[in-house]
Amino acid sequence: MAKAPTKDQDSFSCPICLDLLKEPVTIPCGHSYCMSCIQHCWKEDQHPDSVYSCPQCRQAFSPRPALNKSTIIAEMMEKMKNAGLLTAPAAPRGTGEVSCDVCVGTKLQAVKSCLVCLASYCETHLRPHYQSPAFQKHTLVSASTQLQQQICPHHSKLLEAYCRTDRRCVCMLCILDEHKGHEVVSAAKxxxxxxxxxxxxxxxxxxxxxxxxxxxxxxxxxxxxxxxxxxxxxxxxxxxxxxxxxxxxxxxxxxxxxxxxxxxxxxxxxxxxxxxxxxxxxxxxxxxxxxxxxxxxxxxxxxxxxxxxxxxxxxxxxxxxxxxxxxxxxx
The missing domain is CATH 1.20.5 (Single alpha-helices involved in coiled-coils or other helix-helix interfaces)
Structure with missing residues (x-):
């Protein structure tokens, strides 16, 4: 029978994928992540002026810190696995309904979907949308697998208005193009x-x-x-x-x-x-x-x-x- 997770096991879990650390790396603030998880998290900010931050404490680093495998943590985890003190955590409830698009490995259940990012996020990966000013104008909705239906197929923009003439949802570019002169109101109205x-x-x-x-x-x-x-x-x-x-x-x-x-x-x-x-x-x-x-x-x-x-x-x-x-x- 698998043993219940302990505080030691929590210490060796990745805060991003919530699974046991794989190729653990420790960044300058002291937090540890899976090599692939932190690389994927920092992948979008690969330009000279980017500021890299810890997904947990939000401490910023510039330039990007070097990511090297933590040999000490890997050896400790191996010894604890052999002793039966570390076991892979069970998949959380709800996994498989609407999966998080950021999670690497085990996909957690998404709690919100962003109509701007066109992605769904679990609770951990949703935090930047609440904490970072860059995401304040993003529109969050209940987790959905039908995000593409809310995007204009012609201009790849968010459908924000409704054309009463043609009785269809349109984006702002549609109003200036094929629906020009039509009776158009906001989707909310x-x-x-x-x-x-x-x-x-x-x-x-x-x-x-x-x-x-x-x-x-x-x-x-x-x-x-x-x-x-x-x-x-x-x-x-x-x-x-x-x-x-x-x-x-x-x-x-x-x-x-x-x-x-x-x-x-x-x-x-x-x-x-x-x-x-x-x-x-x-x-x-x-x-x-x-x-x-x-x-x-x-x-x-x-x-x-x-x-x-x-x-x-x-x-x-x-x-x-x-x-x-x-x-x-x-x-």
């Missing part, structure tokens, strides 16, 4: 007018958003109300059908009981009649046998007397059975 239009349009959008949000809320409430009413209807129908089913089951049970009771009563009466009929059949068969014997007897007086009695009994029995109507009990 035109932006003010555009802002008013944008504010008005935004206000309309906000009003539409409020109306749509109100409609959305009303629709949600309607859907919720419909869901609740549907649920209530389902519950009512379930209750009604449950009660109907219970009523049908109860009626079916009662009808079944009535049928069974009627069946029991009829079957019981029929069984009684069956027993009675069987007894009557037995008695009739006995009488039939007696009549058979009378038909074959030779004592005519006895036969006539007995037959007269039996016929009267038979006729009386048939009248009793006919009047009772037991055959209709099972119908």
């Amino acid at each position: 035109e932006m003010g007018e555009k802002q008013k239009q944008l504010i008005d349009t935004q206000s309309k959008f906000k009003q539409q958003i409020k109306e749509r949000e109100k409609e959305l809320q009303e629709l949600k409430e309607a859907v919720q109300s419909f869901k609740l009413s549907t649920q209530a209807a389902v519950q009512d129908s379930e209750r009604i059908f449950s009660e109907l089913i219970r009523s049908i089951e109860k009626t079916r049970s009662e009808v079944t009981q009535l049928i069974r009771a009627r069946e029991k009563a009829v079957v019981s009466r029929a069984e009684e009649l069956l027993v009675w009929l069987e007894q009557e059949i037995t008695e009739l068969r006995g009488k039939d046998n007696e009549l058979e014997e009378l038909l074959h007897t030779e004592n005519h007086i006895y036969t006539l007397q007995v037959e007269n009695i039996d016929i009267q009994f038979f006729l009386h029995y048939n009248r009793i059975v006919y009047k009772t109507g037991y055959k209709h009990e099972c119908e």
Whole structure:
């Protein structure tokens, strides 16, 4: 696991690239930088009257100091690396979004872009724009990768005005050239007018958003109300059908009981009649046998007397059975 940076490690970091010193050099004020970083920083001032300054303390030197590798610092760094006391610092957050155009090696995130320099700067390299009078008239904007879009493609000048005739941004030379006689205003004035239009349009959008949000809320409430009413209807129908089913089951049970009771009563009466009929059949068969014997007897007086009695009994029995109507009990 990499060790956290220490004060000693900070002492061996380049203030320009914020990485460990590579080919360290120490300038007369005592500050140390990477050879390539300080050379790149002083590269733009290579003329006889240039004054070279330290990027940190701003101490000026003239003529330009000789840049020689600091052998002592290099040896100390090598020993500390072998001992594990020096590690390359992690890249800062935001690296790669808009990179600083001055950083050498690891590119730090730019915080501002200059429309005059057409370059983007990290916090360290932006300091001269705040500290040096030479940069006071430069225009700083949020870090952007589209700086070229703010430069006139014909004259390589900053687009500072707006031509209402041609509806395009122009530089000061364009006003004297192809846009001469056109209605031209400053970019700030035109932006003010555009802002008013944008504010008005935004206000309309906000009003539409409020109306749509109100409609959305009303629709949600309607859907919720419909869901609740549907649920209530389902519950009512379930209750009604449950009660109907219970009523049908109860009626079916009662009808079944009535049928069974009627069946029991009829079957019981029929069984009684069956027993009675069987007894009557037995008695009739006995009488039939007696009549058979009378038909074959030779004592005519006895036969006539007995037959007269039996016929009267038979006729009386048939009248009793006919009047009772037991055959209709099972119908």
